[in-house]
Amino acid sequence: MNKAPSLRQQILATFALATLFIAVVFSLTTFLFAYHIEDRFFASQLAEEAIMAEQQLAAGLQPAPRLAYMHYYATVEALPSGIDSIIKRQPRRTEFTGDDNQHFHLQQLSQGYLLAEVSQHLIVRDIRPLMLKFLLLELLITLLLTSCLAWLIARKLLTPLQQLTALIGNTPQQSPPTGFAAKFTPNEIGQLATTLELSWARTNDFINREQLFTRDLSHELRTPVTISQGALNLLAGSPLSAEQSILVNRLNAAQQQIEQTISSLLALAREQSPAAGSCQLLPVVETSILQQHYLLADKDIQLELTIAAGSRVAIAEAPLLILLNNLLANAFSYTHAGTISISYQHSLLTVSDSGSGIAEDLQSQLFRPGSKGPHSQGQGMGLSIVSRLCEKWQLHCDIQSSEQGTRVQVTLPQATPIAPLA
């Protein structure tokens, strides 16, 4: 995930940009206002002179303005070059820029024009660099002040948020804190802390209930299984006829299946993931094959095992055995003749069989509990348990099936080999 800019940076940037924008608008307005005042000053001077000129014209005299920078022109053509042509196009225009920084204001009379060349009297043009410097200085000071303000606001807002994050981050999962929400000011962050504390407490209650439930379940299921296992041990050790031996073997197989199902379902029900660990893969696979081999009795099946003797995988032995028992029980049950191969290469444990494959309409529902093929004698949960165990223990599981057979691949990361003692 790309890391977004921090809230502190965002608050600082927003304040700085807003200050910059306001400063530019303010500067433009100041200049606009200054130019407007200046223009109004020249316009009022011209208006005063125009009254005088009209009186002179009425008396049949040539108007003679009192101010040295104003001149009277009797016709358009008499106006300085450039202005006459603009007036012909835009007769209402009163302000013109001429050559050599000249600047004109024009007032039309009943006869002729009064023209003021004001370039020597433009105050704003003269003080413009000074005004710019002043505005820039003002901008820098304002920017500094608003940045300080932004930093203070960010700190006030973010400090409790950082405290909350640290509290959550440093808390071990097994013992979540209680009563922390009361330490926060009851504003929006205080509300967040209260909500977190409540949901934390709910999750904790849920985990406690789950632990009590699985503990009770484990006890209630395992006690009768222990009794039947003990009785079977005693029975198997007593003299038995051939028929009785077959029955005892059948009971032993069922006993093993019950034990396996209890371990698998309890492993799935528990919130807790198995403790990290590593183990040698081959002995565990061999143990699992030996525990499941009763499923292959009386079947013409060739078992191919391709696992290097020293391969270590990064998963503890107990959960690995639960996973393998489910995986192999499934393959052994649904293959009636042919080959079953178990291999481990490039961190991939592959179990493939030459069975009849999984019906096409079942393949999309493989991971749903209760999916069953037409020849299945189980509860239809084998592959569902495999996939759920993989999901819980974050192992990738892939199942391919065709008429030629089924291939299940589980990614088992290799464990770092144990360094020999020096």
Next chain:
Amino acid sequence: MAEQPLTLLLIEDNSAISANIAEYFTPRGAVLDFARNGQQGLQLALQHYYDVIVLDLMLPQLDGLTLCKTLRQQANRHIPVLMLTARDTLDDKLAGFASGADDYLAKPFALSELWARCQVLARRNLHQPHQLKLGGLLLDKQRRQISREGKMLQLKPICWQILCLLIEAHPRPVSRSELYSKIWGDESTESDALRSHLYQLRKVLDKPFNKPMLKTIQGVGFALELNSNE
């Protein structure tokens, strides 16, 4: 001098489990006392001498963890305690050991494993008969002799070891990896070593007789197969 029997206190509230254990242990020379609740168990443990205490975790009146802690505080010697429980999480095991248990066995368990662990805890190899009979096989560990149907088998050391392991594990099959690790430990051996020893073993154990005993299971494990009348 006759060896004293192994004395064992079984604190377990489930009478069927107690009966199974008693039926397995008594013929092997153990003398058992029973307690059905924690309080009674603690009293017996403090009043009498036992080689081992087998203690269930969930008990009426006084639970197994508290019992074990109290026993450690009050007993004037260290009595080996094996904790039996239907709980199997790591936390449960750690809590068991923290309360002072010496060993921990999760239910369901094989009675043979419980027997073996009790003997280890008592630091005694009681009533481990020097002679062990399995079907037509008669193993005499002391004399280092083995016979099948009365006929003495001449075995080389590794073949002897393999056969002893298979007899002791019976009826559980023993995997290839388990045989390698128990015979050669961590030493690296040739991959064909086991195959040639098994060939030698078969030549002596099975070839002269009508029915082979040594059975290969799916190429990954081995077990001894007895005739139904054996």
